Amino acid sequence: MFKIHIDEVGDTVIVECEGRLVRSDAAFALRNAVTAQSDARIIVVDLTGVTAIEGGGLGMLVFLQGWARDRDLKLKLFNPSRSVLERIERASSLQSFELASLDELMALIARAEGPQSLAA
Numbered sequence: 001m002f003k004i005h006i007d008e009v010g011d012t013v014i015v016e017c018e019g020r021l022v023r024s025d026a027a028f029a030l031r032n033a034v035t036a037q038s039d040a041r042i043i044v045v046d047l048t049g050v051t052a053i054e055g056g057g058l059g060m061l062v063f064l065q066g067w068a069r070d071r072d073l074k075l076k077l078f079n080p081s082r083s084v085l086e087r088i089e090r091a092s093s094l095q096s097f098e099l100a101s102l103d104e105l106m107a108l109i110a111r112a113e114g115p116q117s118l119a120a
Contacts, residue, residue: 002026003049004033010112011041014078014105018049021057030057034064034075042108043073044100047080058091065097076100 002019015033020026030045037043045061047053061077068075076098080088088097100108 002029004029006033006037008040009109012044012108012112013037013040013042014044014046016046016049020052021050021060022052022054024056027056027060031060031064035067038071038073041073042076043068044076044078044105044108046078047084048078050080050084053080053084053087058087061088061097062091074098076104078105 002017002021002023002025004018005016007014007016015030015037017030021030034043034045045064065075077088078100079102080099
């Protein structure tokens with residue numbers, strides 16, 4: 001089973017994924033979750049809980065990368081497991097994906113929660 005949880009922090013949205021991103025229903029669920037965030041400036045797909053990814057999931061990540069680029073949004077992947085990262089690296093069309101480090105993610109959250117968000 002594939003689960004998604006969404007956290008919004010200012011103009012950054014974190015899409016937390018859990019389970020296996022191997023079937024089309026999981027890939028479409030990810031697409032729907034990400035494309036619903038068109039008001040965000042940065043979308044981070046947290047792959048910490050993803051235990052496996054196959055062709056459909058990889059293809060959806062490619063689609064989402066193009067979708068984000070067309071809307072001038074940043075799409076970043078965060079914390080894929082070693083096996084998921086190896087699958088991503090083997091897919092040549094994913095070479096241009098940005099991987100967010102923990103420090104970068106924490107900086108994005110801190111910036112979004114900073115003084116400018118308190119004034120709103």
